Structures are given as structure tokens and as C-alpha cells.
Amino acid sequence: MTATAVRVLQQLRRDPRTLALLLLVPPLLITLFRYLFDAQPQVFDRVGGPMVGIFPFTTMFIVTSIAMLRERTTGTLERLMTLPITKLDLLLGYGIAFAAMAALQASITSAVALGLLGLDVKGPVWVVVVLAVLNAVLGMAIGLFTSAFARTEFQAVQFVPAVVFPQILLCGLIVPREHMLTVLRWISAVLPLTWAYDGLAHAVAGGNGGRVVRDACIVIAVTMLALALGATTLRRRTG
Amino acid sequence: MLQATAKITDAFLDHAAYLGGMPAVVVEDLRVVRGGNVVLTGLSFAVGSGSVTGLLGPSGSGKSTLMRALVGVQIVAGGRVEVLGLPAGAAALRRRVAYTTQAPSVYGDLTLRENLRYFARLLGRGRDGVERAIAMVGLDGLGDRQVRTFSGGQLSRASLASAVLGEPELLVLDEPTVGLDPVLRRDLWATFRDLASAGITLLVSSHVMDEADRCDRLLLLREGHLLADETPGSLRARTRCDRLDDAFLALVEAA
Numbered sequence: 001m002t003a004t005a006v007r008v009l010q011q012l013r014r015d016p017r018t019l020a021l022l023l024l025v026p027p028l029l030i031t032l033f034r035y036l037f038d039a040q041p042q043v044f045d046r047v048g049g050p051m052v053g054i055f056p057f058t059t060m061f062i063v064t065s066i067a068m069l070r071e072r073t074t075g076t077l078e079r080l081m082t083l084p085i086t087k088l089d090l091l092l093g094y095g096i097a098f099a100a101m102a103a104l105q106a107s108i109t110s111a112v113a114l115g116l117l118g119l120d121v122k123g124p125v126w127v128v129v130v131l132a133v134l135n136a137v138l139g140m141a142i143g144l145f146t147s148a149f150a151r152t153e154f155q156a157v158q159f160v161p162a163v164v165f166p167q168i169l170l171c172g173l174i175v176p177r178e179h180m181l182t183v184l185r186w187i188s189a190v191l192p193l194t195w196a197y198d199g200l201a202h203a204v205a206g207g208n209g210g211r212v213v214r215d216a217c218i219v220i221a222v223t224m225l226a227l228a229l230g231a232t233t234l235r236r237r238t239g
Numbered sequence: 240m241l242q243a244t245a246k247i248t249d250a251f252l253d254h255a256a257y258l259g260g261m262p263a264v265v266v267e268d269l270r271v272v273r274g275g276n277v278v279l280t281g282l283s284f285a286v287g288s289g290s291v292t293g294l295l296g297p298s299g300s301g302k303s304t305l306m307r308a309l310v311g312v313q314i315v316a317g318g319r320v321e322v323l324g325l326p327a328g329a330a331a332l333r334r335r336v337a338y339t340t341q342a343p344s345v346y347g348d349l350t351l352r353e354n355l356r357y358f359a360r361l362l363g364r365g366r367d368g369v370e371r372a373i374a375m376v377g378l379d380g381l382g383d384r385q386v387r388t389f390s391g392g393q394l395s396r397a398s399l400a401s402a403v404l405g406e407p408e409l410l411v412l413d414e415p416t417v418g419l420d421p422v423l424r425r426d427l428w429a430t431f432r433d434l435a436s437a438g439i440t441l442l443v444s445s446h447v448m449d450e451a452d453r454c455d456r457l458l459l460l461r462e463g464h465l466l467a468d469e470t471p472g473s474l475r476a477r478t479r480c481d482r483l484d485d486a487f488l489a490l491v492e493a494a
Contacts, residue, residue, distance in 0.1 A: 003357060004357075006357075007346070007349070007353070007357040010353050011346060011348050011349060014348045014349060014350075014385065015348055074342060074346075074347075075340040075341075075342045075343075075344030076344045076345065076346060078312055078340055078344060079338065079339075079340065079344040079358075079401070080361075081312055082310045082311070082312060082333060082336070082337075082338045083333055083358065083361045084333040084334055084361060084362060084363075085361045236311065236312060236328065237311065237312055237313060237314045237328065238312060238313070238314065239273055239274070239313075239314050
């Protein structure tokens with residue numbers, strides 16, 4: 001699996017534009033957010049911290065969907081399936097590579113947010129970064145699974161508004177969950193990003209470590225489930 | 240039914256004896272159905288070790304499907320496919336059988352060397368194997384170039400390099416010479432010949448009949464049926480045609 005992780009990172013390195021987008025867009029967006037709410041600094045303090053951990057979910061979802069779709073459509077996946085590599089090796093290889101990217105992305109974003117923009121985070125920053133990495137792996141796992149339902153890159157990109165946007169709207173970032181209509185609150189309860197956000201919000205607020213751990217466990221469990229479902233879409237034999 | 244199968248098996252053992260040694264591939268009554276259409280209609284044949292077998296037929300005749308069945312990535316509806324004495328797709332075969340798909344299945348954004356090192360690591364091979372594979376397909380000096388900048392011919396040779404890397408016993412190559420200029424095609428067939436004399440069994444598909452003459456044995460496939468399973472010489476003699484193209488036509492018309 002380290003062979004696959006190295007290969008995926010090499011591919012990213014060969015694509016400096018994607019790399020720049022991955023690492024620079026989140027700090028730019030968070031800067032934008034900071035000045036958008038210049039008159040209401042309390043909004044930035046509430047939302048800025050969790051955003052650091054939610055960017056990796058979105059970006060890794062997109063990157064993985066497209067990367068896995070390419071594996072499927074260019075025939076490299078078919079070649080891999082004839083080679084001595086297990087599905088788990090392949091999935092973990094992707095997971096390790098994207099987790100490393102997420103750690104880098106979250107570190108840069110939080111450095112900008114805390115150091116330059118004066119974001120007020122009460123809890124330890126490393127917890128935010130760890131949660132960001134977990135969210136990245138979650139995004140990767142869901143992206144991997146959904147990529148099985150796309151035949152083209154056009155379709156794969158459309159899964160962002162379909163799969164990611166509703167989760168961002170409902171996770172509590174924009175409207176706190178206790179202010180939502182009951183039905184929407186129920187829906188938000190089964191969406192993994194809700195728990196990812198909840199953990200981040202508590203980590204940023206610096207209280208209730210148990211709640212953060214519980215939320216992290218939910219994120220890990222959903223990741224495992226998505227990876228298991230994703231593994232079933234990687235078939236050695238196809239029609 | 241059992242008796243019939245036993246008869247077929249006996250026939251194969253004779254065939255194997257004729258080929259000199261254990262066959263690398265034995266296929267019995269292979270049937271493949273894709274999307275409700277019967278793609279392969281009960282094929283039976285054997286491929287001898289250390290030979291170059293050409294799988295020829297028009298596009299859509301089932302060549303790729305047959306190759307996919309041999310490497311164990313095709314869902315089959317029935318029949319038996321045995322490769323190097325094991326059922327096709329067995330985990331133990333993943334080091335012994337190599338396969339290139341029709342589209343060059345390499346990572347375009349990596350250099351040739353990065354591609355080969357990745358596949359080599361999966362196969363548990365070292366770096367010298369990578370350099371040998373590059374030399375074998377004649378891509379010396381291009382190791383550090385990104386594969387997506389390659390021409391079509393270079394791409395299919397890059398794909399071939401990834402296949403020969405693990406020193407497989409059976410090489411299954413789906414249309415490796417498509418779109419290549421005649422000089423490159425000749426060189427590639429010379430490479431196949433070298434590999435076969437080193438004891439490797441090759442099954443090479445093509446839809447160009449003039450490549451048939453370079454094979455020890457031919458399998459002619461049309462609409463999922465085997466029209467011929469013989470040497471180019473015996474095909475000529477049987478159809479009384481000098482050109483293999485005409486021989487193919489004669490078989491189609493007779494069928």
C-alpha cells in the first residue's frame with residue numbers, strides 16, 4: 001500500500017496546478033470569509049475554525065472521485081486487478097496519500113487563519129488538524145464510492161453539488177441544527193458531515209473532549225463503511 | 240456430458256503432446272454473455288508453452304473478451320479456463336501472467352520510470368528489472384519523460400514494458416501493434432519472437448491479417464466462434480489460399 005501511496009503522491013506532484021489549488025484555495029477562501037464578516041467578528045470565530053476542517057472533506061472528495069474514475073476508464077484499474085495487489089492495499093494507499101495531503105492543507109489553512117487572520121480557537125489546534133485529516137479520509141472514502149456511479153468526469157464533478165452541498169448546508173455550519181425544522185434536523189443526523197462539523201465546533205470551542213472523541217468515532221465508522229462499500233465497487237471480474 | 244468432456248480433455252492432451260509439453264492455456268467450452276448477447280459461444284482450444292499464438296478476427300469478434308477471460312477479469316457464463324495449470328484469475332497467477340489492455344493502461348501523468356517502478360513494487364521486483372524492461376521495448380532515454388507526452392507507438396510500448404517487467408510466463412497482449420508504423424511493428428514482433436524463444440508464451444491479438452504470418456499458431460475468431468485453430472501453413476493448405484486474408488474470407492464463406 002505504500003507503493004500506491006507513493007504513486008498517488010507522485011501523480012499529484014506532477015500536477016502542480018492541482019497541488020496549488022489544493023493548498024492555496026482553502027486559505028484564500030478563509031481569508032475571504034474573514035473580510036466578508038469584517039463587521040461581525042463573532043461569525044468568523046464561530047465558522048472559521050470548523051471551515052479549516054471541512055475544506056479537506058470537499059477537496060479530497062473531488063480529487064478522489066476523479067482519480068478513481070480515471071483508474072476505471074483508462075484501464076489502469078483493470079491492470080491493477082490482474083496484479084498482486086489487494087483491494088485493501090489500493091484503498092489504503094489512496095487513503096494514506098490523501099491523509100498526508102489533508103494534513104498539509106489543514107496545517108497551512110489553520111496557520112493562515114490563526115496567525116494572519118486572528119481566528120480565536122480555544123481548544124488545541126492539533127485537534128482541529130487531526131479532525132481535518134479524518135474528514136479528508138471521509139471525503140476520500142465517499143468520493144471513491146460515488147465514483148463508481150459516474151461514467152465520465154462531467155458526471156463525477158456533478159456529485160459535488162449532489163453529495164457535498166446538501167451536507168454543508170445541513171451540517172450546522174450555516175444554521176445551527178437546533179434552529180432547523182425537525183425534518184431537516186433528522187436528515188442532517190444521518191449525514192456524516194454533521195458529525196464531522198459537530199466535532200470541529202466543539203474542538204474549536206475548547207470544551208467537551210468526550211463529544212469530540214465521540215464525533216471522531218462516528219466519522220471513522222462512516223469512513224470504514226464507505227470504504228467497504230467502495231471496495232465492493234472494485235471488482236476483479238466484470239461483465 | 241461427462242463423457243463428452245472427457246473426450247475433449249483427451250483431445251487436448253493429444254494436442255498438448257503435439258505442441259510439446261504442457262499447454263499454457265486450456266479452454267473448454269467457454270461461454271461469455273455480455274448484456275444479454277452471447278459474445279463467446281462455447282470455445283475450446285489450447286495454447287502451447289513458449290509459442291506465439293495470434294488471436295485474429297475483426298473488431299467485435301470477441302478477441303478482447305476472450306483475453307479478459309484468460310486473465311480472469313471477465314465474468315464467464317460457463318466452461319473451463321485453465322492457465323498454467325490453474326483456474327484463470329487464481330491469485331497465484333497474478334505474478335505469472337501479464338496482460339496489456341487495448342488502451343495503454345499506464346499513468347499518463349507519471350514518467351515512464353515512475354510507472355514501471357510502481358508496477359515493479361507491486362510485483363516485488365527491483366529497479367534493474369525496470370531498466371531491463373525499458374531497454375527491451377526500445378524506449379531507452381525516455382525513462383524520465385511523462386508518459387502522456389508519448390506518441391501512440393511509444394505509449395503501447397510503455398504498456399508492454401509494464402507487462403514484461405514481472406518476467407511473466409504468459410503474456411496476453413490485446414492489439415499491441417495497433418496504430419504503429421511498419422518498422423515499429425516489425426521490431427515489436429521481433430521482440431515477441433525473442434520472448435517466446437526465452438520460453439514465454441505469448442497470445443497476441445490483432446485485426447491485421449498480415450501479422451498472422453508472424454505467429455506459430457493462429458486462432459481465427461468471428462462472431463464468437465473459432466473459425467480456425469492451426470498454423471499459418473496448414474490454414475493456407477486447407478483453404479488453398481496464398482494470402483491469409485483470402486484464407487480468412489474462404490473460411491467465412493464456407494461457414
